[in-house]
Amino acid sequence: MQVKTFRAKNSSEALSRVKQTLGSDAVILDTKNFSEDGKKWCEITAAMDAEADDSTLLDNRDAASGWNEFHKEWDVIKKHMMTLIKPQLDLGSLAPRQRQALEFLEREGVSEGVTLGLFDQLKKDSRMSILQPLGKCVTTKAWGWKNYHQKIHVLTGPSGSGKTTSLLRMAMACHAERPNAKICIANADALSGRTRHYLRHFAELSGMTYKDICNARDIRALLSESQKFDRIFIDLPSSSHSLRLDRQLELLGMGEVRDMAVHLVLSPHYAPGQFELFTRRFASAKCASIIWTKLDEACNFGAVLNTAYATGLPVAALSIGTGLRGTLVPAETVMLWKLVFKHQLPDSPLEEKRGNDAQ
Ligand SMILES: Nc1nc2c(ncn2[C@@H]2O[C@H](COP(=O)(O)OP(=O)(O)OP(=O)(O)O)[C@@H](O)[C@H]2O)c(=O)[nH]1
Ligand SMILES: [Mg+2]
Incomplete structure (x- = not known):
């Protein structure tokens, strides 16, 4: 990890120097305001999750872009899989109430992966309410002392x-x-x-x-x-x-x-x-x-x-x-x-x- 200290007249100047040198991924580790020789200074210590030299920075960017590439590819594969699976999602095979609920969720922006999972459950029983499969995955734990014991x-x-x-x-x-x-x-x-x-x-x-x-x-x-x-x-x-x-x-x-x-x-x-x-x-x-x-x-x-x-x-x-x-x-x-x-x-x-x- 590369750690550097930057000094400037105020915090915004010091911060822009951090960003210029370490980039926007830098993590601020320490901030100090102090006076020296009658002048006010702000000193920021920041870390970059990479080695000092540019080559490593580049390597890291490559790694990050590799990771992004992987996700992009996976997103494309997912899309293709959905195109193949979607024709099998025969909403007509569901009870009208179930179909309407699924169609409503689609319009609400619920993802295809979720509606597919719900469809799989609903097709097993025409009397099943959509809340039954939804309730298994969408849960609540109300904020309060009783439910959250962590300090x-x-x-x-x-x-x-x-x-x-x-x-x-x-x-x-x-x-x-x-x-x-x-x-x-x-x-x-x-x-x-x-x-x-x-x-x-x-x-x-x-x-x-x-x-x-x-x-x-x-x-x-x-x-x-x-x-x-x-x-x-x-x-x-x-x-x-x-x-x-x-x-x-x-x-x-x-x-x-x-x-x-x-x-x-x-x-x-x-x-x-x-x-x-x-x-x-x-x-x-x-x-x-x-x-x-x-x-x-x-x-x-x-x-x-x-x-x-x-x-x-x-x-x-x-x-x-x-x-x-x-x-x-x-x-x-x-x-x-x-x-x-x-x-x-x-x-x-x-x-x-x-x-x-x-x-
Ligand atoms: N309408 C509405 N505004 C909200 C709600 N919750 C927060 N806000 C407003 O959203 C704005 C941002 O809220 P913050 O709590 O400062 O958000 P933050 O995530 O801490 O922001 P940063 O620290 O700058 O990343 C404020 O103007 C809040 O009043 C909400 O439920 N409804
Ligand atoms: Mg905030």
């Missing part, structure tokens, strides 16, 4: 998917459930001043501890005092598309951390090709759930089913708005069916609470 919860996902807001909502939900619990919010997105202010502000307002994580050393320090906390939430920075989640965790010193669950934050807005890339990039044994965000802005929800099939991960929560209060709903399977088949968003927990209070 450390890490949020990851593509840029802008709603990681930071979801992290705060999840932490706040834990706090609401157990007001005396000691919760720590750790911000590993050290270069984003906006994220730091936002997380620190709400952590302090809610009586939670806030910590900045700039490097693997900070992670070690946090882990060494983990017994002080009942839950620790870590906001991971968005990484470049070629940096896989496992590698990113390793570089941050979290590769071997036990008692940790990673939650993948996604919104249904992305194109199918991007979802395929995400499922490869974020594939990790440490992933425990998916949080679906921006459902209030989506017009179809086929991606929710496709991703459940592709990753096998349960859905932990559904996010239905921009605010922090009443916008994160612990997921139940019936909510997913209403979302996919009726385009019906789950009720906000605030509305539910108001209803209960009124009763």
Whole structure:
């Protein structure tokens, strides 16, 4: 691994020097702001997952492009296989109710692989509801203390998917459930001043501890005092598309951390090709759930089913708005069916609470 330190007048200049020299795949290991001879400096230490010389960089690019080539080829093979298989997918052989449900899912953007799997099951029994085979692969594990016993919860996902807001909502939900619990919010997105202010502000307002994580050393320090906390939430920075989640965790010193669950934050807005890339990039044994965000802005929800099939991960929560209060709903399977088949968003927990209070 190539590690270099860059100094500039401010963080954006230092960051652009990092990108110029190491490329956009560089991982930030440390950021320091300090004054020297009356001048302010920002120093960033960054690592590139390759040897220093250009030839190795090229080799790595070759390896990456080889990997991409393999996936491209596999995608083409898959397409050809689907063309061969599709004529056998005789929807007319299903009961009308089953056929309509499958056709609906196809229009919703559910992938051919998924509809094929459902068809195989449905053709065995004309009375079978489509929810039966769907329910075997699309599962939920509602966010809350009861279902997630791990102390450390890490949020990851593509840029802008709603990681930071979801992290705060999840932490706040834990706090609401157990007001005396000691919760720590750790911000590993050290270069984003906006994220730091936002997380620190709400952590302090809610009586939670806030910590900045700039490097693997900070992670070690946090882990060494983990017994002080009942839950620790870590906001991971968005990484470049070629940096896989496992590698990113390793570089941050979290590769071997036990008692940790990673939650993948996604919104249904992305194109199918991007979802395929995400499922490869974020594939990790440490992933425990998916949080679906921006459902209030989506017009179809086929991606929710496709991703459940592709990753096998349960859905932990559904996010239905921009605010922090009443916008994160612990997921139940019936909510997913209403979302996919009726385009019906789950009720906000605030509305539910108001209803209960009124009763
Ligand atoms: N409409 C809507 N907006 C949401 C939802 N969840 C988050 N957002 C908005 O999405 C934007 C991005 O959210 P962030 O939490 O900053 O996303 P992020 O993944 O942390 O972003 P980066 O750290 O920049 O990668 C913010 O304006 C949020 O208010 C949601 O469920 N619905
Ligand atoms: Mg963020």
